[in-house]
Structures are given as structure tokens and as C-alpha cells.
Amino acid sequence: MNGHRPLHDSKVRVLRTTFAIAVATLLCGRIVDAAPVQFVVVGADHALARNTIDILDAAHEEMARLSGVALRDTVAVVYVSSAQSFDSVVGGHFPDWGVAAAVSRQNLIAVRSPAEHPLGRELRSILRHELAHLHLDAMTRGWTVPRWMHEGYAQQFGHDWRFGDDWTVARAVLSGSILTLRDIDGVNSFRSASAQLAYAQSYLAMGFYLHAYGWQGLQLFTDAIAANQNWDEALQAATGIDYAGFEAEFEDYLRSRYNWAAFLGDTALLWIVLVAAFVILYLFKRRSSRRRLAEWERQEEWEDLILGWDRALPTRAPDNPSHPPRRQCALI
Ligand SMILES: [Zn+2]
Secondary structure (H helix, E strand, O other), X not given: OOOOOOOOXXXXXXXXXXXXXXXXXXXXXXOOOOOOEEEEEEEEOHHHHHHHHXXXXXXXXXXXXXXXXXXXXXXXXXXXXXXXXXXXXXOOOOOOOOOEEEEHHHOXXXXXXXXXXXXXXXXXXXXXXXXXXXXXXXXXXXXXXXXXXXXXXXXXXXXXXXXXXXXXXXXXXXXXXXXXXXXXXXXXXXXXXXXXXXXXXXXXXXXXXXXXXXHHXXXXXXXXXXXXXXXXXHHHHHHOOOHHHHHHHHHHHHHHHOOHHHHHHOHHHHHHXXXXXXXXXXXXXXXXXXXXXXXXXXXXXXXXXXXXXXXXXXXXXXXXXOOOOOOOOOOO
């Protein structure tokens, strides 16, 4: 509980009907789990709980429709106040800078209370991101997939592509320092100096996978993983190429998307460059104007000091003869 601002510890239970899932089944022609998922929100007032459920319901419907796999049972969404230990809620060490976590084995999403922690991202994006982590685990029945795939999948649903990510990737490609997917799978890649690049590449890798092999390709992959095949075998079954082959395809894609020719021909990137150049120019001009203003002020002070008697004379508008004309100052 929050000691400073009491939160109404309400539990809002909304039983979802199977209607959306049935529609999803008809639309995508796959068999999906018919059992409804129920979101239970803890540690939020009524408005936040209602908003949370609406966001998660919409996100879950989208995921179920696209993938053919629905979550089941109850998913608890816990808003963690500063008085609580995040670690004790999620059951493990959680970094100070993190704002949310998903724990599949507990069907749990934990989010730092927005009343106390500026989340930095929209709540909708955060909830969709965490739900996608649970959803991918449901697709693989809890078996592990490459980390870039997990993060990339969650970011795709969270729409987590941020201003500057294009720059990060473009700089890495043009300087020959992109991370391999195996690098990203390393334990520290998301907490190191290259974390932003690891996230951005994960986003792009998952986007590339879905674009190249579609949802069916993802379904085949997760089914193979759920059947206890390793990543090589699962990728081979889903795409016809193994992990190294996919990695090579993805790097080719990155190089084709982020080369100088593409950079100059890509309208979006060009606009980013132009806007960035404009902002830099504006900041530079503002800085130099301020400097010039400060110089003028210093000069005024100096002149006031030298010609103080003159500056003390009343000024007048040119059309107001009631005031004497201002003396011209002549500094010799
Ligand atoms: Zn994530």
C-alpha cells in the first residue's frame, strides 16, 4: 500500500465472453482455445482498473485473432506501490529502472504504480508489451525461445519503436557494429551500453520474421518449440533455414534497409534528418541569440555606467513634444 496516497485496493473482475475468440476462430480459420481469459487488477482505483482491463481485452483479442492462440485462466495485473517490494511481487531480482514485468508461470503482470512512478511510456504500450510476453509463452507452452524473439514480439505489440531507434540502428550498420542475434541472446545485452541497439534490433528481427514468414511461420515455430525441438530444428521446420541462416537473412535485410543509398532515398529517414538538422540549427541560433543578448545587456550596463546621466533622461515618443528631445550621446 502507498503510505502517502491511499489507493483503493479494488479487485475488478471481468469475465470475458468467448464471443471474441469465436469470431477470431472464424476469421483466421484456426482452432483457438475457447476458454476465456479473465483479468484481475489489484492495487488500482476503479478508473485505472477499468482502463487496464479495456487495454488488455483489446490487446488479447488482437493477439488471439492473429495467432490463433488465446490465453486462458486468470491473469493478475498488480500495480506495485513504493511501499511494496517489486522483487517480492515478481519473485526475483527486478532492476530499479524497470517499470513492469510479466511472469508467465504465475500468469502475472506487475507494473509500478503510475501514481508514484512516472512510467515514461504510455500505459497502453506497457500493458500490451507485457501481455505479449505472456502470450508468446502460451504459444510455446512455456518453452524458451530466443530472447530477441521474446523482446521483439513484445515490442511489436507494444508499438515500442521510438524516436532515435532508426539512428541507433543506422549508425550501427554504417559503422559495422550491429549485434548478432546470438549476442542479443546473451544475458547482459539488454542492460549494457548497447541495450538500445539490442531492443531496436529485436524489434526489427521480429518484424522481419513476421513479414517474411507470416503468422503461420510463427505458429509453426512455436509449435515446434512446444514439441521440444531446439531453435535450429524449429526454425528449419518453420522457415526452411536454421538459426544461422535466419541470422544471415536478417543481417542482409538490415544492411539493405540502412545503407547510404536507402538512407538518402528513404523519405522517413530523410525527414528525420531534416527535422533533426532543423532542431539543431534552431538550438544553435537560440543559443547564439542568447549570447548576443547577454553581450548587449553587458554593453548597456557599461554604457549606463559611462553615460548614466544621459540614460536617466526621460524618453518620449517621437510624436510627443511635451518631453524634451533625447540628447544624442557622443562618446569620444
Ligand atoms: Zn519486454
